[in-house]
Amino acid sequence: MEKLVIVAIGGNSLVKEDGSGSVQEQYEAVCETAVNIADMVEEGFQVVVTHGNGPQVGFGLRRSEIANEVKGMPIVPLVNCGADTQGGIGYQIQQALTNEFARRGINKKVATVITQVEVSQNDPNFKNPTKPVGSFFTFEQAEEMKKEHPDWIFIEDSGRGYRRVVPSPKPIDIVEKDAIKKLIEAGFVVIAVGGGGIPVIKKDNNTYEGIDAVIDKDFATSLLAEQVQAETLIITTGVSRVCINFGKPNQQALESITVEELKQFTAEGHFPPGSMLPKVEASLSFLEKNGSRVIITDPESLKDAIVGKAGTHIVNMK
Ligand SMILES: Nc1ncnc2c1ncn2[C@@H]1O[C@H](COP(=O)(O)OP(=O)(O)O)[C@@H](O)[C@H]1O
Numbered sequence: 001m002e003k004l005v006i007v008a009i010g011g012n013s014l015v016k017e018d019g020s021g022s023v024q025e026q027y028e029a030v031c032e033t034a035v036n037i038a039d040m041v042e043e044g045f046q047v048v049v050t051h052g053n054g055p056q057v058g059f060g061l062r063r064s065e066i067a068n069e070v071k072g073m074p075i076v077p078l079v080n081c082g083a084d085t086q087g088g089i090g091y092q093i094q095q096a097l098t099n100e101f102a103r104r105g106i107n108k109k110v111a112t113v114i115t116q117v118e119v120s121q122n123d124p125n126f127k128n129p130t131k132p133v134g135s136f137f138t139f140e141q142a143e144e145m146k147k148e149h150p151d152w153i154f155i156e157d158s159g160r161g162y163r164r165v166v167p168s169p170k171p172i173d174i175v176e177k178d179a180i181k182k183l184i185e186a187g188f189v190v191i192a193v194g195g196g197g198i199p200v201i202k203k204d205n206n207t208y209e210g211i212d213a214v215i216d217k218d219f220a221t222s223l224l225a226e227q228v229q230a231e232t233l234i235i236t237t238g239v240s241r242v243c244i245n246f247g248k249p250n251q252q253a254l255e256s257i258t259v260e261e262l263k264q265f266t267a268e269g270h271f272p273p274g275s276m277l278p279k280v281e282a283s284l285s286f287l288e289k290n291g292s293r294v295i296i297t298d299p300e301s302l303k304d305a306i307v308g309k310a311g312t313h314i315v316n317m318k
Pocket residue numbers: 009010011012013052054158236237238239241242243244245246270271272274275276
């Protein structure tokens with residue numbers, strides 16, 4: 001089999017920050033990423049695609065709340081909003097890749113797996129929401145909204161504005177991992193654990209039940225990479241390289257870095273929670289469980305990054 005690479009697409013890389021982008025505009029952004037993924041397939045890599053849903057799940061939740069406030073329509077629970085984004089974004093990636101392969105005459109089939117991801121009901125993150133979802137707001141807008149919705153919690157997100165946060169438990173297991181493995185073995189380009197997967201808790205007799213949360217897609221992707229024994233994990237996001245002193249005059253982009261160096265920079269606080277920290281922690285976890293390499297870059301740089309010409313490369317010196 002070709003070398004197995006997992007590519008995680010950041011939810012923010014598919015939308016406009018203020019949430020004004022249309023579904024068609026999101027599809028156009030997906031199509032641009034599909035071109036880069038098709039390049040990798042042509043280079044001979046077997047690719048699994050995962051994606052985020054931070055903006056989209058927040059937009060869906062807000063649409064449901066507004067429909068409830070204005071028309072009394074039933075609220076769509078957060079877990080279902082997540083499932084909806086997994087289907088909606090999965091559909092767009094699936095169609096964009098299918099069409100790109102058809103245009104190039106690449107003989108590859110694409111399949112999206114609706115993926116449940118097990119979490120623990122006792123995960124402390126349920127009591128401490130940290131996952132930013134939906135649009136970015138100014139401080140004043142966030143304060144205004146808190147007056148109307150006292151239970152909402154906002155955090156400042158990497159200098160980009162304020163965002164509402166929801167609980168984000170850690171993924172324990174991927175319920176559909178065997179189906180995903182079978183599709184990979186059969187040569188499919190698989191899209192899975194979209195939006196970090198649909199959070200579920202395990203009940204008696206191997207049954208599952210959805211729970212309101214948004215799993216970080218970087219952690220879910222790292223777990224998938226481990227479970228399907230991928231060689232390389234690529235996390236695409238809004239920046240071409242991870243930086244130290246991000247946003248400061250002495251900002252420095254990292255090209256190649258060891259696990260030990262990355263741990264040191266993490267301890268020094270260079271990576272904020274809710275944005276770069278989960279990517280770094282997910283990368284370290286994958287490498288510590290025998291993954292070979294991780295690349296963090298933007299979607300445009302994918303083709304160059306895989307051959308070492310772009311992105312931040314984190315290497316396992318073991
Ligand atoms: N140290 C850092 N290096 C690079 N980018 C950083 C750093 N700290 C914060 N960021 C910001 O975090 C963003 C990635 O987080 P986010 O947009 O939440 O991820 P996603 O692409 O998965 O939606 C980057 O685009 C950048 O704006």
